[in-house]
Amino acid sequence: MRRRWTTAPAAALAAALAASGCGGGTGGGGDAAQVEVFSWWTGGGEEAGLNALIEMYEERHPDTEFVNAAVAGGSGTNAQAVLEGRLQSQDPPDSFQGHAGAELQDYIEAGYLEPLDGFYDEHGLREALPDQLLEQISYDGSVYSVPVNIHRSNVLWFNPSVLEEAGIEEPPQTLDDLIAGLEAVEEETDAVPMAVGAQWTVDHLLESVLLGSLGTEGYNALWEPGADWGTPEVAAALADFEAVLEHTQEESASEDWQEASRRVAEGEAAFTVMGDWAAGYFDELGMTAGEDYDWAASPGTEGTYLWLSDSFTLPVGAPNPEAADAWLELAASREGQDAFNPLKGSIPAREDADPEQYADSPYLSAALEEWQSGPELAGSFWHGVAADNRWKNAIDTAVGLYLQDGDTDALQDALNEASQAAQTE
Amino acid sequence: MSARATGRAGAPARRRPSAGRARVRAWLPGLLLVSPSILLIAVFVYGMIGWNARLALSDKHSPIDDASFVGLENMAGLWQEARWPGAVANAAVFTAVFVGGALVLGWLLGLLLEKGIAGEAVFRTLFLAPMAVSFIATGVVWRWLMNPAPAERATGLNALFVHLGLDFLVNEWWTAPNLGMAAMALPAVWQLSGYIMALYLAGFRGVPEELREAARVDGCSEWGVYRHVVLPQLRPVTLTAVIILGHMSLKVFDLVIAIAGQQIVADVPAVYMWTTVFEVRDPAKGAAIAAYMLLAVAALVLPYLVWTVRRERSEGR
Numbered sequence: 070m071r072r073r074w075t076t077a078p079a080a081a082l083a084a085a086l087a088a089s090g091c092g093g094g095t096g097g098g099g100d101a102a103q104v105e106v107f108s109w110w111t112g113g114g115e116e117a118g119l120n121a122l123i124e125m126y127e128e129r130h131p132d133t134e135f136v137n138a139a140v141a142g143g144s145g146t147n148a149q150a151v152l153e154g155r156l157q158s159q160d161p162p163d164s165f166q167g168h169a170g171a172e173l174q175d176y177i178e179a180g181y182l183e184p185l186d187g188f189y190d191e192h193g194l195r196e197a198l199p200d201q202l203l204e205q206i207s208y209d210g211s212v213y214s215v216p217v218n219i220h221r222s223n224v225l226w227f228n229p230s231v232l233e234e235a236g237i238e239e240p241p242q243t244l245d246d247l248i249a250g251l252e253a254v255e256e257e258t259d260a261v262p263m264a265v266g267a268q269w270t271v272d273h274l275l276e277s278v279l280l281g282s283l284g285t286e287g288y289n290a291l292w293e294p295g296a297d298w299g300t301p302e303v304a305a306a307l308a309d310f311e312a313v314l315e316h317t318q319e320e321s322a323s324e325d326w327q328e329a330s331r332r333v334a335e336g337e338a339a340f341t342v343m344g345d346w347a348a349g350y351f352d353e354l355g356m357t358a359g360e361d362y363d364w365a366a367s368p369g370t371e372g373t374y375l376w377l378s379d380s381f382t383l384p385v386g387a388p389n390p391e392a393a394d395a396w397l398e399l400a401a402s403r404e405g406q407d408a409f410n411p412l413k414g415s416i417p418a419r420e421d422a423d424p425e426q427y428a429d430s431p432y433l434s435a436a437l438e439e440w441q442s443g444p445e446l447a448g449s450f451w452h453g454v455a456a457d458n459r460w461k462n463a464i465d466t467a468v469g470l471y472l473q474d475g476d477t478d479a480l481q482d483a484l485n486e487a488s489q490a491a492q493t494e
Numbered sequence: 495m496s497a498r499a500t501g502r503a504g505a506p507a508r509r510r511p512s513a514g515r516a517r518v519r520a521w522l523p524g525l526l527l528v529s530p531s532i533l534l535i536a537v538f539v540y541g542m543i544g545w546n547a548r549l550a551l552s553d554k555h556s557p558i559d560d561a562s563f564v565g566l567e568n569m570a571g572l573w574q575e576a577r578w579p580g581a582v583a584n585a586a587v588f589t590a591v592f593v594g595g596a597l598v599l600g601w602l603l604g605l606l607l608e609k610g611i612a613g614e615a616v617f618r619t620l621f622l623a624p625m626a627v628s629f630i631a632t633g634v635v636w637r638w639l640m641n642p643a644p645a646e647r648a649t650g651l652n653a654l655f656v657h658l659g660l661d662f663l664v665n666e667w668w669t670a671p672n673l674g675m676a677a678m679a680l681p682a683v684w685q686l687s688g689y690i691m692a693l694y695l696a697g698f699r700g701v702p703e704e705l706r707e708a709a710r711v712d713g714c715s716e717w718g719v720y721r722h723v724v725l726p727q728l729r730p731v732t733l734t735a736v737i738i739l740g741h742m743s744l745k746v747f748d749l750v751i752a753i754a755g756q757q758i759v760a761d762v763p764a765v766y767m768w769t770t771v772f773e774v775r776d777p778a779k780g781a782a783i784a785a786y787m788l789l790a791v792a793a794l795v796l797p798y799l800v801w802t803v804r805r806e807r808s809e810g811r
Contacts, residue, residue, distance in 0.1 A: 150772040157557060175775055179558040259646075268757040320643040322669040322759055337647075462774045466577050469758025473580075473671050483576065 103134040104392035106381070107155075107165035109148035110413075111141040114349055118413035125408055126399055133392050138162055156181045161384035163393035169206045169216045169380040171292075171460075172453025176382070177208050183383040184211040188394070194401055197419045201446040202376070205454060214380035217400045218415035219440060221345045222449040223277045223367040223375035226330060229360070231260045231339040240365035244281050244309045247340075247368040251316040254339040262316035264329035264338035268469050270321075272451045274342045275310055275468060281369025282306035285445045292448065292455040294492055298485035307477045322472075334362045342367050344377070344452070348432035349414035358431040373445040377452035378418055416440050456491065463487035543788065549781035557775055568782035578783075581761040584675045588762065589743040591679035592686075596739055597732070599683060600690025605720075607691065608698040618695070621688035629685070633752025636681035640667035640753070669759055678760060682749060686742075690735050697731035698724065733798060740794045745787060763787050 104126075110119040116139075123135050140148035145166070152165055161181065167173045176182050189195055189212055195203060198216070206212055225247075227240060232250075235257040241247040251262040265271055280288040283306055290296055291303075318338070321329070330347045332338035334356045341347075351362050358364075366373070381400050387393045399405040406417035407426045414430070416422070416437045424441075427433040448454030450461060467483035550568055552561035572578040603621055607614050624632070641650040645664050648656050655663040667677040701724050709723045710716075747764035754760035756769060763783055771780035 146773065153557070153772065153775070175556065178556075267755055268759075318643075318647075319666070320641060320647070320669070322754070322757060323637065323640075323642055323667075325755075459774045459776070462769060466758065469761070470576050470580075473758060 102132070102389075103136055104130075104164070104389050104396055105136040105138050105162040106396060107138045107140070107148070107152060107162040109140055109145035109166060111139045113353075114412050114414045118409040121408045121412055122399060122405055125405060126396060129399065130392070130395055133389075133395075156384065159386060161386055161388075163387045163389050164381045164383060164396050166379055167214060167382055168453035169214050169378040170448050170454030171457040173213055173380075173382065174208060174457045177213050181384055182213045183385055183387075184213055185215065185383060185397070186211050188215070188383075188397060192398060192401055197401075197403075197421060199420060199443065199446065202378075202418065205446060205448045206378075206380070214382045215397050215401045216378040216380040216418040217406055218379050218410050218413060219374070219418050220377050220379075220415050220452075221374055221436060222273065222377055222452060223280055223342070223370045223373065224345050224347070225277075225340060225342055225365050225367040226333050226347055226362055227340045227364070228260070228333050228336050228338070229363050231258055231336055234258050234260075235339065240363070241368045242371065244278065244313075244368045248309065248312045251313065251340070255316060258339070260336065261318040261332060261338040262340065263313055264332045264341040265314075265317045265321045266324040266326045266329045267322055268465065268472065269451065270326050270329060270343070271314070271472065272465055272468050273326075273344070274313065275464075276375060276450055277342050277367040277370065278310045278313060279303075279306050280373065280375050280447055281367055282309050284369075285373045285447050288447050289455075291488070292450065296488055296492070298481065298488045303484070304477075304481055307481055311475075311477050345432065345436060346414060348430065352414075352430070364432065373447055374440065375447045375449050377449040377454055379415075460487055460491040463490065546781045546784055546788075549777050550785040552778050554778045555776050557777060561778070568778050569785065572779075572782060572786070577758065577761065577766065580758065581763050581766050584760065585744060585746070585762045587673060587675040588679050588682075588746060589740065591676045592682045592743045592746075593736060593739045595679060595683035596686045596690050597735055599687035600735065601694050603687065603691035604694030604698060607695055618692070621691050623688065624685045625689050627685065629682075629746075629748040630752045632681045632685050633749045636684075637753045640677055640680070642666040642669045668754060671759065674759060675762075678750065678753060679743075681753070682743070682746070686739060690739070693731050693735050694728065697728045701727050733801075737795060737798050741791045744790045744794070 108119060110116050119137070119139070123137060126133075126135055140151050145168075148166075152162075155161060156176070156179070167176070173182065194215070202216070203212065206214065206216065225240065231254065232238075232240075235250070235253040237250045237253055241250045254260055254262040265274060279291070283291070283302055287302060291298065318324075318332075326341075326343050326347070327350060329338070329341045330343055330350055331354065333341045334351055334354055348358075348364075351358070356362055365371075367375075381397055383390065383393055383397060400409075401419075403417070403419055403421055403423070406419055407423050410417050410422075411426050411429070411433065414433070416427070416433060420441055420443075422437060422441070424434060424437055427437050450456040450464065453461065456464065464484060464487055467480055467487060470483065471477070471480040549561065551563055551565060553559065553564045553567070554561035607617060611617060639650040641648070641652060642665070643649055643652060645652070645656050645661055648664060651667075652664045655661065665677075666674070668674045670677070705723055706719050709719045714722070745764055746762055747768065750760050750762055750765055756765055763786060767780050767783040767787070770776050770783060
């Protein structure tokens with residue numbers, strides 16, 4: 070009697086375990102019935118863009134179930150922690166999002182990613198993408214990801230009426246102009262001259278200042294083997310950096326890029342340097358381009374795109390490589406990129422996009438025109454193109470310590486040390 | 495505890511002829527009862543601690559490196575860095591203000607309630623309520639309250655100071671270099687002092703009224719009663735409170751992330767560890783930081799454990 074009572078729950082428990090065990094397996098079927106795509110696009114325009122792509126995918130491949138494995142969290146820090154666990158336990162998704170460039174280097178070195186050279190040849194991507202972009206996303210001569218969009222990091226956003234009040238007629242063309250402009254705003258108006266936010270936005274500002282001071286070639290050389298950060302040129306760039314930071318608001322550490330951008334649009338601040346995703350935020354705030362806010366390339370960087378890009382990969386051991394291939398084909402295609410980017414608020418990486426699709430946004434249509442005219446390219450370090458995670462974090466720490474002690478020499482030493490360490494890895 | 499209790503319950507079995515089997519009967523069921531938790535703790539607590547120690551003593555500086563033993567290199571290397579000593583100093587300031595503040599405030603609140611205030615239950619609930627809030631939610635609210643904007647753009651508490659004409663109180667809160675972490679500890683004090691109050695209140699109530707009366711009869715002032723009779727009896731409560739607050743404080747992560755995010759100005763070991771493991775992807779260095787955090791908590795908890803065991807023995811329990 071007693072035994073019978075204990076066996077029944079035990080059997081039930083065993084059945085439950087077996088059932089959950091079965092459920093845990095991915096794609097038990099054998100045919101490529103599904104494709105799992107991992108990203109950190111869970112809100113706003115990013116999610117809308119991804120959904121547009123998913124819809125196109127389901128139309129083209131009605132038999133394949135699309136599994137959207139998106140993990141929330143800005144710039145993917147949470148998603149990357151989840152992804153790391155899945156890759157290490159050899160349970161990769163069919164494709165995952167990553168910033169194109171050095172940020173993928175860890176995955177490539179760990180052997181998690183398949184090279185996509187054959188895919189590029191097959192789909193004519195080497196012709197469709199700018200040569201310099203291909204060069205900057207290659208690792209040991211191979212490409213490992215498909216860039217679906219381009220964002221620009223070096224944008225100087227400004228408030229036209231505050232500039233007028235300060236007597237500044239033209240957006241500053243050089244860093245010297247900018248520093249003179251910041252001083253004019255300080256003296257003539259109540260506005261904050263340069264709005265920044267938390268520490269990472271200062272890293273973001275640093276890359277624009279380095280590019281503006283060193284020029285495109287000088288900036289790109291910083292990330293090549295044998296680079297020297299101890300030069301007087303870098304010291305001069307850091308002196309400019311210091312001069313710009315003197316005109317930021319005291320409470321910046323408690324704000325983020327949204328507050329800094331909002332300050333500019335609402336006339337509380339004159340300038341901010343932020344990536345072109347700020348344009349989408351200004352639209353959300355109901356601001357008008359040319360009136361409430363306007364933009365220019367950050368000082369000294371006219372004609373150069375300090376770029377970053379979201380891209381998709383093919384992991385080694387993807388459960389459904391054929392379905393993943395179809396996903397990458399869509400992400401690489403002109404139609405796919407033209408469906409995704411107007412919603413996401415970025416421009417396509419391909420040079421042959423249809424400008425009609427971007428006509429609604431003054432920023433995007435201007436940016437696309439510039440992209441298609443073939444600008445110089447420099448990879449953003451903060452957004453994972455020029456430096457891998459370890460290097461980027463070392464720079465972030467150096468900048469954070471500098472914000473505490475204000476010692477530019479120590480900053481240069483730390484940056485130099487970080488570069489040496491990255492080269493001997 | 496449970497093993498001991500079962501042992502006692504099984505004691506009458508000794509009268510039976512086979513003494514050996516009886517003894518097994520006495521301890522085996524108890525052991526079986528606790529063995530799942532012993533096993534789980536062995537693997538998931540001590541096993542993991544051991545694994546972490548092995549990582550911390552290795553040169554596995556990326557997930558794909560093979561680990562080989564390098565001794566204390568990582569542990570020592572941290573002190574050569576510019577970042578680590580600052581994180582330790584921040585944690586020390588945070589701990590001093592948080593533990594000290596919550597103890598004093600909790601003790602005061604407990605004392606006031608103990609003196610018999612009308613509607614004690616209401617106040618008790620009010621003071622305890624912040625305990626139900628997560629550090630993340632507390633952080634979001636206090637991030638706004640402690641906005642460091644200067645007087646002309648003030649919001650949050652700074653705006654309150656400006657309205658009250660107390661402009662000299664307007665300050666940079668947690669963004670101040672060096673002592674900013676003292677401000678960071680305020681939300682934690684706010685959240686935990688109610689709990690400490692409950693501990694002290696129980697402690698006060700545990701002091702027999704006869705003892706106080708005896709002291710009063712002997713001509714002791716009310717302050718003297720507390721100073722010489724009640725407080726000495728509260729030492730175990732204080733010790734418990736210090737342990738609870740101290741280990742929370744040394745591991746603080748969520749509150750800092752909610753208020754400051756990952757910024758050097760509010761860097762603490764737990765945030766540094768998270769960055770090292772999940773962004774830099776350096777398992778050995780991350781494990782070294784984790785080992786230091788464990789050592790710091792152990793330095794706090796072990797003396798307490800030793801003291802508890804000794805006291806239980808001396809009381810013959």
